[in-house]
Amino acid sequence: MAAAVALLCAAAALAVVLEALADRPIALPVSIVAVAVTLLAGWAALVGRGSRRAMATLVAAVAFGGLIAFAGAAGLVTVFVTAALLAASGVAARGAFGRHRPSGTRVGPARHGVLFVNTRSGGGAAGRHNLAEEAGRRGVAVVPLTPNTDLRSLAEKAVADGADVIGIAGGDGSQALVADVARRHDIAFVCVPAGTRNHFALDLGLDRRNVAGALDAFGEAVERRVDLGQVGGRVFVNNVSLGVYAEIVQSDSYRNAKAGTAAAMLPDLLGPGRAPPDLRFTGPDGQPEPTADVLLVSNNAYQLHSLGGLGTRPRLDGGNLGVTALRVDRAQDVPTLVALESVGALDRFHGFHQWTSQVLRVDAASPTSVGVDGEALRLTPPLVFSCLPAALRVRLPPQAPGVPPLRPRVCATPSALLHIAAGRPGT
Structure with a gap:
């Protein structure tokens, strides 16, 4: 709906300028271009970040100044209505490109949660964020990993001992291994982003900066099912x-x-x-x-x-x-x-x-x-890749910020809004 509103307001702004300046052969084309540039740059400024946002904001301001200079010939009402429509389009576009909070089912706290902690992953992220202490405070059993630890065997043992939720604080390779054990036993999984890149956590909608906050998924949480990938019997999350x-x-x-x-x-x-x-x-x-x-x-x-x-x-x-x-x-x-x-x-x-x-x-x-998932291997062909739909039950903290917003290139923004309005944001 937000994407549709953004596009409708953009079209309305163009229509207002066209109607007001139809008899002005010089002001009309310049104003139309100014509206289009203001829209594109404004959308980019609202959904971009860093230097891209700063540059887009500057371009939008300059283009809007040109719009005022030329459209002002048609009167203040035209300028005011056009500006209001442009602002509404920008706000709606920001909402359309905002973080997506996936739907899920509210679930109660884990009865017997187990967290495996790779103390070396992410340059010692687990230690910096006091994950062992934070997990213990939440009533979660902690299993630290040592060099040459057989993580799969430990995860299987935890399930055999009655764990109903298992999680891993580590990189994406470790995430995939524990997720595979959870998949095989159809129990819930918790991802704690204590690795280097944490791409899986990012795309789940977790806040990678709030590492300890991911442990809240062992309490009252939102549970959803996600897919996994597989190659030669080996599961991957990314x-x-x-x-x-x-x-x-x-x-x-x-x-x-x-x-x-x-x-x-x-x-x-x-x-x-x-x-x-x-x-x-x-x-x-x-x-x-x-x-x-x-x-x-x-x-x-x-x-x-x-x-x-x-x-x-x-x-x-x-x-x-x-x-x-x-x-x-x-x-x-x-x-x-x-x-x-x-x-x-x-x-x-x-x-x-x-x-x-x-x-x-x-x-x-x-x-x-x-x-x-970033781990260097040599595999014997043929390599057969497959998707495992809805294979993994993932628990997420209720306060998780959601999946990062789409950030299309400026020229692709209208097309991206059309796809979102049609219910196909990933196209």
């Missing part, structure tokens, strides 16, 4: 990367400078002396693809504008895998690719393709390097 991207995410510098690391590594990884990876799969049109330089298979689709930024998933219950393939002509495309990656416009590259599928098979002649 994604599996193959090809060049698998090498980028395994770089030590990637953790602290994602976009810069990706842009810096791409020229070497895609240089003329590098042979394309041996990755054979079926493309979105059903035709066989002989290779891809980057292949990313995710648990639901990402809004992906940059390999370095990775992006977010508007939903985790779509019942599909997200597939991203990138094919590069090494002789011509690398400078363009690096430039688009640097400005977060990778999806504009001509060799970039995204689609969804419930199953994907990848063939190769030999064992293939992959990154499964």
Whole structure:
């Protein structure tokens, strides 16, 4: 509804200007352009952040000043009504792009909650946030992990001993392992974002800065079902990367400078002396693809504008895998690719393709390097990816802020609002 209101108010503002200045051949086109620029820049300012928000705010202010100068010839009423419609459109757009709070079922406190704590994950995040003490205060049993601990065996033992809710404070690889145990026994799972990137927590709608607050999910909470991904019997909560991207995410510098690391590594990884990876799969049109330089298979689709930024998933219950393939002509495309990656416009590259599928098979002649939720592995092909719809019961704190807002590029904002108004925000 908010998206529809934003679009209707935008159309009404244009209509008011058109009606008031129809007989003014110079003021009319300038005012129409000023309204359009004010709308686009205003939307970007309200849903953007950082330097993008500041630049968009400046552009919107300049464009609105031009609108006042030209539309003012039609009278103050025209200016006032147009300004009110523009403001209403902006507020509605902010609501449309705001954090989405997924629906779920209210549940009571865990009877026997168990939290596994990886004390080394995230540079010692568990210790910095006093997770063991905070969990104990909430009546949750804490199991610290030591080097060479068999986490799966510990999780299975906790379930056998009567745990009805199990959780993990650690990175996404550990999250996937404990989530798989919860899935197999159909008990609830709690994600505590104590890793480095915490992409799963972000897309669940948790506040990654309030690490201890995630423990409130062991109390009265909201429970919902989300999908999981699977490859060769191994569950993943985020994604599996193959090809060049698998090498980028395994770089030590990637953790602290994602976009810069990706842009810096791409020229070497895609240089003329590098042979394309041996990755054979079926493309979105059903035709066989002989290779891809980057292949990313995710648990639901990402809004992906940059390999370095990775992006977010508007939903985790779509019942599909997200597939991203990138094919590069090494002789011509690398400078363009690096430039688009640097400005977060990778999806504009001509060799970039995204689609969804419930199953994907990848063939190769030999064992293939992959990154499964950031963990470097070598798997023997064929690699068969599948989605496990509604496989995991996740508990979230009632105060969780929700899934991060959509942040489309400025020129794509009207299209994004149309998709939201039609009930397809992830399109």
